[in-house]
Amino acid sequence: MVCETNWTSSPMPYSADIDAFYWDFGNGYIPFFAVIGAYNIYMYGDNPVQDAIDMVPEAIESFNHMGVIAPIADQEINFWGFTHIDITDMFASPSGNPITVSITGNSNPDIASVELEDSIITVIAGSELGSTEITVTGDDGSDETVDDVFVITAMNPNLLSYEYNLEDSPVQGLYPNNPNPYTNSYTDLGWTSITVTETDEIANVHFSVMWESVDYASEGSFRATSPNGTDVLLYESTSTTPIQLEIDTNGFNGGAMNGDWIIYMLDSYGDGGHQITNGVVIFMAGSTEIGQVAGLVSDAGGNPIPEAVISVSNIATLADDSGQFSFDILSGNYTFTCEAEGFETTTIDDEVITNQVIFLDFQMEAVAGINDPPVLTTELFGNYPNPFNPATTISFTLKEATEVKIDIYNITGQHVKTLLNVHLEADNHNIVWNGNDNEGRSVSSGIYFYKMQAGKYTSTKKMILLK
Numbered sequence: 011m012v013c014e015t016n017w018t019s020s021p022m023p024y025s026a027d028i029d030a031f032y033w034d035f036g037n038g039y040i041p042f043f044a045v046i047g048a049y050n051i052y053m054y055g056d057n058p059v060q061d062a063i064d065m066v067p068e069a070i071e072s073f074n075h076m077g078v079i080a081p082i083a084d085q086e087i088n089f090w091g092f093t094h095i096d097i098t099d100m101f102a103s104p105s106g107n108p109i110t111v112s113i114t115g116n117s118n119p120d121i122a123s124v125e126l127e128d129s130i131i132t133v134i135a136g137s138e139l140g141s142t143e144i145t146v147t148g149d150d151g152s153d154e155t156v157d158d159v160f161v162i163t164a165m166n167p168n169l170l171s172y173e174y175n176l177e178d179s180p181v182q183g184l185y186p187n188n189p190n191p192y193t194n195s196y197t198d199l200g201w202t203s204i205t206v207t208e209t210d211e212i213a214n215v216h217f218s219v220m221w222e223s224v225d226y227a228s229e230g231s232f233r234a235t236s237p238n239g240t241d242v243l244l245y246e247s248t249s250t251t252p253i254q255l256e257i258d259t260n261g262f263n264g265g266a267m268n269g270d271w272i273i274y275m276l277d278s279y280g281d282g283g284h285q286i287t288n289g290v291v292i293f294m295a296g297s298t299e300i301g302q303v304a305g306l307v308s309d310a311g312g313n314p315i316p317e318a319v320i321s322v323s324n325i326a327t328l329a330d331d332s333g334q335f336s337f338d339i340l341s342g343n344y345t346f347t348c349e350a351e352g353f354e355t356t357t358i359d360d361e362v363i364t365n366q367v368i369f370l371d372f373q374m375e376a377v378a379g380i381n382d383p384p385v386l387t388t389e390l391f392g393n394y395p396n397p398f399n400p401a402t403t404i405s406f407t408l409k410e411a412t413e414v415k416i417d418i419y420n421i422t423g424q425h426v427k428t429l430l431n432v433h434l435e436a437d438n439h440n441i442v443w444n445g446n447d448n449e450g451r452s453v454s455s456g457i458y459f460y461k462m463q464a465g466k467y468t469s470t471k472k473m474i475l476l477k
Contacts, residue, residue, distance in 0.1 A: 049077030049102070076103045076150055082160040087122065087135040088167040090327035090337040095131040101148030101156060108150070114157070115145030122162045134328060135164040137338065167324045168340045169213055169294040176273055176289030177202045182224045182282050191282035201274050201286075206237075209268045210295030215259050217244060219289040222252040230284035231276050234291075236262050237269025247284060267293045297340055301362035304336040305370030307348055315374055318350035348372040386436055388412075390462040390469040393443075397474040400452075401444045404429070404460055411435045412465045418443060421457045429460070445475055 047069035079102045082095055101109050113126050121142035122135045131146070141163045149155045179201045180190035215234075223230055232245040232255075242261035273291070275284050307318040307329045314333025319326060322344050329335045341364045348356045353374035360368050391405040404416065416430040426447045443460070447453055455477045461470040 047072035048075075048104075049079055074104060076101060076109075076148055076152075076154060076156040078148070078156060078158045081158050082131075082144075082146065084161040084163070085133060086163045086165055087133065088165050088325055089135055089137045090325060090335075091167075092132065092134045092326070092328050095133065096129060097126075097131055097146065098129045100146070100158065101150075103148075103150035103152075105150050105152055107152070110149045110151075112147050112149070113144065114147040115159075116142055117144075118142035121164045124162075133162055135162070137164075139164060139166060166213070166296070168297060168300060168338060170210060170297050170340075172206070172208050172210075172267065172293045172295075174204050174206065174291050174293070176204065176219065176286065176291060178289070179275065179284075179286045182222075182285045184225050185281045185283060188224075188282045191277070203270050203272045204291070205270050206267045206293060208293065208295070209266055210293075212262045212265050212267055212293060213296050214294040215262050216292040216294070217255065217257040217259075217289070218292075219255050219257075220252060220287045221245065221247065221255050222285050222287070223247045223250045224283045224285070225250065226281075226283050229278040229281075232284075232286070233274055233276060234259075234262075235272040235274075236265055237271060238265055240265060267295065299341045299364050300338050301341050301364055302336065302338050302367040303346070303362060303370060304367055305334070305372060307333045307335070307350065307372040307374060309353070309374055309376060315350045315353065318348055318353075318372070318374070320346060320348050320370075320372070322346045346370055348374065350374055352377055386438075388464050388467045390460075390471060392471060393460070393473045397476045399445075399476050401442050402473060403440050403442050405438070405440050406462055406464075407438050408434055408436045408464060410465075414439075415463045416441065417461050419459045419461065420453075421459075426453060426458065 049072055050069070078100065080097075080100045082097070082100070085093055085095075087093060097111055100111065103109055111126065111129070113124050113131070116122075116124055118140060119142070120136055120138050121140050122133050122144075124134075124144050125132050126146075133144075141161050143159055143161055146158045146160075147155050148158075183189055217234070219232075221232065227247040227250045230247040231243060232247075233241060233243055235241045240262055242259055244257050244259060245255055271291075273286075273289070275286070277284065303322075305320070307315045307320070309315060314329070314331070316329060316331045316333060318329040318333070320329065320335050321327075322339065325337060325339060327335055327337055339362055341362050343359070343361045346358045346360065348358075353376055356372050356374055358370050358372065360370065362368060386407050386409045388409045389407050391407075393402045393404045395402060406414075406416075408414065411434065414430060414432060414434050415428070417428050418426040420426055427443070428448065429443055430441055445453055453475065455475050458473050458475060459470055460473060462468070
């Protein structure tokens with residue numbers, strides 16, 4: 011779809027709202043185009059219409075191919091941490107065929123392991139700094155596949171943190187009557203400095219501030235200079251809307267924290283119009299005061315509880331299939347918490363000592379009734395999907411072990427297929443009918459009945475095949 015609004019006879023009214031577009035597009039005539047494809051929206055604005063027209067074939071063609079409609083955002087995870095990502099609606103296909111999703115790439119498995127099960131991607135970070143690129147592929151059985159790529163960054167949770175509050179910058183006003191404009195002279199910045207006393211080597215610096223541009227947003231930038239003179243651009247403004255900034259920078263890494271830091275803003279015309287409030291800067295450093303935690307999670311019978319969540323401070327990790335877990339943490343006294351579905355939350359208080367290992371034995375108590383075996387009945391359920399094409403799943407339960415027979419009949423009562431005739435144990439069961447008769451021939455569209463016999467139990471239900 012192409013939408014065009016073109017004011018070519020006279021310039022748009024000059025105002026703060028459109029001034030940014032004026033500079034982006036080179037003059038005051040500002041037509042807008044939105045070229046919308048199946049999995050994308052191309053936004054374009056400029057006087058020449060040809061660039062927008064050139065996008066149209068690509069937008070149209072996108073309706074004929076698979077695409078990513080819910081891409082996965084990049085992930086930041088602490089060492090030993092985890093996350094679950096639902097990809098049920100990640101891909102779409104014009105064919106309507108079922109889409110098979112798989113993990114086809116992990117550029118650095120040492121950073122994180124990635125598994126896919128039942129439309130859930132589970133990411134578990136290791137204990138190595140860095141990033142890994144994950145490729146997820148969708149396949150609808152046609153001649154093409156489509157990929158989505160996201161990045162996992164593993165972060166060290168055992169960093170020493172030193173927090174400093176920043177004073178608010180002066181209140182700003184509209185140009186040209188701003189009472190507190192900033193100059194562009196580094197020696198007369200007019201805002202703030204902080205004195206850091208810690209002498210640790212910097213591993214990361216985090217800024218948390220509320221930024222507001224009163225006018226001419228694109229003229230403002232937010233910067234910091236370390237005691238050794240390293241200057242880093244932290245943010246360049248793009249909007250007059252107030253925004254909460256959470257900024258991590260490694261531009262100062264390796265330097266010493268101690269000394270006077272200058273936190274300032276620059277304005278390309280020296281007329282100000284930008285303000286920082288509620289500012290906090292956190293300096294982080296590594297530590298050699300590290301101990302190791304290892305442990306086991308099990309139920310009252312000694313059976314391991316996989317995927318139990320063990321958390322402490324800013325660390326959360328999963329027990330593996332054998333119920334075991336381990337991680338490093340800064341030395342100190344902690345309360346460790348273990349949670350697992352169907353079990354009471356359990357805590358253990360212990361001390362972590364530098365270069366030593368402590369062992370935590372979580373013996374989980376089941377919540378009454380939650381982990382009791384389900385009470386089964388012998389019952390035939392409706393098939394799914396219904397109507398169906400080309401296959402459907404028939405579900406049933408058995409209270410006790412018995413011979414089970416399921417037959418398919420057409421609407422006239424003729425026998426079409428014996429779908430099942432076996433001895434089964436007490437449990438939940440599923441069986442698929444693919445629309446074929448006893449001779450393997452595909453049957454026609456219509457109404458069919460499936461009848462289940464299990465001991466003295468008999469039940470018949472209706473289903474519809476649509477082709």
